[in-house]
Amino acid sequence: MRVVIARCSVDYVGRLTAHLPLATRLLMVKADGSVLVHSDGGSYKPLNWMAPPCRMAEVDPSDDEREDGVIAAWAVQHTKSEDRLRVLIHEVLHDSSHDLGIDPGLVKDGVEAQLQALLAQHIQTLGEGYSLIRREYMTAIGPVDIMCRNADGATVAVEIKRRGDIDGVEQLTRYLELLNRDPHLQPVAGVFAAQQIKPQARTLAQDRGIRCVTLDYEALKGMDDSTARLF
Amino acid sequence: MRVVIARCSVDYVGRLTAHLPLATRLLMVKADGSVLVHSDGGSYKPLNWMAPPCRMAEVDPSDDEREDGVIAAWAVQHTKSEDRLRVLIHEVLHDSSHDLGIDPGLVKDGVEAQLQALLAQHIQTLGEGYSLIRREYMTAIGPVDIMCRNADGATVAVEIKRRGDIDGVEQLTRYLELLNRDPHLQPVAGVFAAQQIKPQARTLAQDRGIRCVTLDYEALKGMDDSTARLF
DNA sequence: GGCTGCATTTCGTTC
DNA sequence: GAACGAAGTGCAGCC
Numbered sequence: 001m002r003v004v005i006a007r008c009s010v011d012y013v014g015r016l017t018a019h020l021p022l023a024t025r026l027l028m029v030k031a032d033g034s035v036l037v038h039s040d041g042g043s044y045k046p047l048n049w050m051a052p053p054c055r056m057a058e059v060d061p062s063d064d065e066r067e068d069g070v071i072a073a074w075a076v077q078h079t080k081s082e083d084r085l086r087v088l089i090h091e092v093l094h095d096s097s098h099d100l101g102i103d104p105g106l107v108k109d110g111v112e113a114q115l116q117a118l119l120a121q122h123i124q125t126l127g128e129g130y131s132l133i134r135r136e137y138m139t140a141i142g143p144v145d146i147m148c149r150n151a152d153g154a155t156v157a158v159e160i161k162r163r164g165d166i167d168g169v170e171q172l173t174r175y176l177e178l179l180n181r182d183p184h185l186q187p188v189a190g191v192f193a194a195q196q197i198k199p200q201a202r203t204l205a206q207d208r209g210i211r212c213v214t215l216d217y218e219a220l221k222g223m224d225d226s227t228a229r230l231f
Numbered sequence: 232m233r234v235v236i237a238r239c240s241v242d243y244v245g246r247l248t249a250h251l252p253l254a255t256r257l258l259m260v261k262a263d264g265s266v267l268v269h270s271d272g273g274s275y276k277p278l279n280w281m282a283p284p285c286r287m288a289e290v291d292p293s294d295d296e297r298e299d300g301v302i303a304a305w306a307v308q309h310t311k312s313e314d315r316l317r318v319l320i321h322e323v324l325h326d327s328s329h330d331l332g333i334d335p336g337l338v339k340d341g342v343e344a345q346l347q348a349l350l351a352q353h354i355q356t357l358g359e360g361y362s363l364i365r366r367e368y369m370t371a372i373g374p375v376d377i378m379c380r381n382a383d384g385a386t387v388a389v390e391i392k393r394r395g396d397i398d399g400v401e402q403l404t405r406y407l408e409l410l411n412r413d414p415h416l417q418p419v420a421g422v423f424a425a426q427q428i429k430p431q432a433r434t435l436a437q438d439r440g441i442r443c444v445t446l447d448y449e450a451l452k453g454m455d456d457s458t459a460r461l462f
Numbered sequence: 463g464g465c466t467g468c469a470t471t472t473c474g475t476t477c
Numbered sequence: 478g479a480a481c482g483a484a485g486t487g488c489a490g491c492c
Contacts, residue, residue, distance in 0.1 A: 001271045015485040021335045031271040039334035040232045040262040049275040098236045100255045103270035107250045246470040
């Protein structure tokens with residue numbers, strides 16, 4: 001990996017056109033040829049970049065560019081598209097290269113999958129007498145997160161989200177529409193379960209007779225000692 | 232901005248739990264305290280990070296950690312949540328700091344806005360005799376991208392996307408439902424226009440009587456000489 | 463390889 | 478500030 005701190009301007013032409021005026025920035029050139037342009041703030045997202053696969057070449061600045069103070073120019077061309085990144089360097093403050101080797105990669109634990117597992121394990125969170133049918137109940141249009149039965153023996157389809165948005169309600173609606181065509185299952189009720197449910201989503205759900213349940217991740221985790229060993 | 236190349240392991244606890252085994256990586260500490268952990272490949276996304284606002288502190292490794300070869304430890308704590316990032320450093324290969332100043336920021340040109348402008352300008356792309364009513368037609372649930380009239384004088388609501396997905400069809404469906412309650416407008420037809428329309432979205436749209444139109448961005452741009460000056 | 467759904471999404475705009 | 482929609486979204490899983 002090559003790390004350069006330089007006063008530079010950057011131009012990107014591809015899916016959109018973008019320009020970075022002259023300023024001091026960090027330029028990162030990765031082993032796969034990808035280039036990242038970072039400022040000293042913002043978020044993890046670079047101001048501008050070129051994704052792999054691509055090729056980076058140091059080219060001669062034009063006469064006009066030289067007159068403007070450009071001492072070096074990078075031309076980064078994406079291999080599979082017309083995306084181009086051009087970096088015009090006016091001053092180099094630092095330039096070093098390092099051999100990092102291949103990264104073993106990130107190990108992740110739980111997100112929505114864990115919410116689903118916890119709720120399936122404690123399905124009575126939805127109400128007295130609820131029992132699990134199965135997780136990831138497959139249908140023609142995709143898997144229903146949880147299928148269960150309520151105290152009356154009626155089938156209930158549960159859609160789980162970390163953040164409950166309108167599109168989650170739409171998704172559950174499509175499942176319910178399909179499931180209710182099956183005479184063996186029909187009638188199937190819907191539950192929209194999320195850690196946080198947006199007001200618009202709640203309104204839409206209620207309008208369609210879908211019950212909303214707010215999930216307390218910490219409480220669900222606390223109910224179950226066996227998850228403790230995972231942490 | 233501080234740039235460190237180090238052999239390190241990283242642990243994140245917050246919205247999820249994640250671990251990076253010992254390896255050589257680039258650590259970036261920005262002026263706002265945010266920390267980025269980059270490998271020598273992948274994409275512009277760091278392997279791990281802490282978003283601002285947060286505080287970074289160099290702390291003493293525990294005795295156990297010291298025995299494992301840890302020579303320094305970073306504790307990064309998010310200011311507004313319980314998110315924590317811990318970096319255990321085993322070897323420092325590079326460490327430098329640089330004053331970058333405030334970045335003037337990125338200047339972007341067009342994406343979906345441009346598609347919308349171009350289609351509005353060449354509304355006959357949708358068919359002979361089409362005429363524009365207006366762009367960004369406001370309704371109680373949001374703006375319809377384009378409202379126009381077809382050859383028969385009937386009102387047509389157009390939803391424009393770069394990538395036509397199911398949620399775009401759902402969005403247009405909600406608009407049409409609302410618009411068709413207005414006796415002055417009713418009946419309102421729907422057109423789902425996108426550069427690329429996913430099969431599932433197309434099926435759903437057709438099922439609801441919504442016409443799908445694939446937009447050719449380059450062709451639209453070519454129809455109009457006046458856009459040339461923008462590039 | 464393409465499509466689908468999730469993301470520690472991030473980011474901008476609007477209400 | 479919250480909410481909603483777009484992103485040069487990226488990314489993983491599955492068909």
